[in-house]
Amino acid sequence: WEWHHVMPLLAEHFSVVAMDLRGAGFSDCPLDGYDKATMARDAHEVMVALGHERYVVCGHDIGGMVALPQAAIYREAVTHLAVLDVPLPGWTGWETTTARLWHFSFHMNRDLPERLIHGREYDYVSTFMAERFYDHSTFDPADIAIYAKAMALPGRTRGGMEWYRSLAADHAAALEYKKQPLEIPVLGLGGDQRFGAQMVPMLKEFATNVTGGSIARCSHYVADERPDEVAAALIDFLKTN
Incomplete structure (x- = not known):
């Protein structure tokens, strides 16, 4: 749903696919x-199943953490990569940055977040x-x-917390990706008030x-706060490259 403002703007130029990640929304x-x-x-398997053997990957936040390994692992498929406002596992600033983000350590706790959030999903x-x-x-508020x-669907709070519980393994894997740098065009965007x-x-x-x-004048949720600017940047990036 996060991309619902951006997708129509991109769809004027490209075929666009947005998916719920494992553990979120209507995915398993x-x-x-x-x-x-x-x-x-x-x-990657979703894109191949839809007939896209070569494609662009764009991800925000956890989606950005998924997009980077997707480009690193499926190099013959991914033609361009865009990552929006997220500290990435493997980055030299990873430990110092995530240590300041309270929700990382909170979400990593086994079962505690699920118990505290249950029934209070809107508040959280x-x-x-x-x-x-x-x-x-x-x-x-409607969004x-x-x-x-x-988040209130069965298992989805746990699924979202599991994204964080795997981050130590993700960091180790990303250090390996750095040994073979990507050569495709890469776009990095973020809010000037965030990353x-x-x-x-x-x-x-x-x-x-x-x-x-x-x-400018934007924090973390770039696609919600500044959809026109995000779409324009993506379109320019893809048409220029």
Whole structure:
């Protein structure tokens, strides 16, 4: 749902596929497989099943953590990579940055987040997201309700927490990806109030052809706060490269 403002703008130029990751929304919530390489395999298999043997990958937040290994593992398939506002496992600033993000350590606790969030999904999602918006005029309660209802589906809170519980393994895997830098065009974008200034130097640790920067007056949820700017940046990136 996060891409519902951006997708119509991109669809004027490209075929667009948005999927719920393993553990989220209407996708399955298996007991394991939440390491980002396995989730990247999920996404790659979806694209192949839809007939796209070569494709562009764009991911925000956890989706960005999936997009990077997808590009690193499926090099013959992924033609371009875009990563939006997320600290990436394998980055030299990973430990110091994530140590300052309270929700990383909270979500890693086994069973505790699920117990505390159960029945309070709207309260948790609305508070969590409000903390990461800069322009609160774009904070739509109807969208928050959709996210909260998805989180309240059976197993989905646990699925979302499992994304964080695999991060130590993801970090180790990403250090291996850095040994063979990506040569495809890579775009790094982020809100100027969040990770925007870090996205390009961060991605240059993994790839040789990186462009991008910050989106002004924007925090973490770039596709919600500034969909026009995100779509324009993606279109320009893909048409230029």
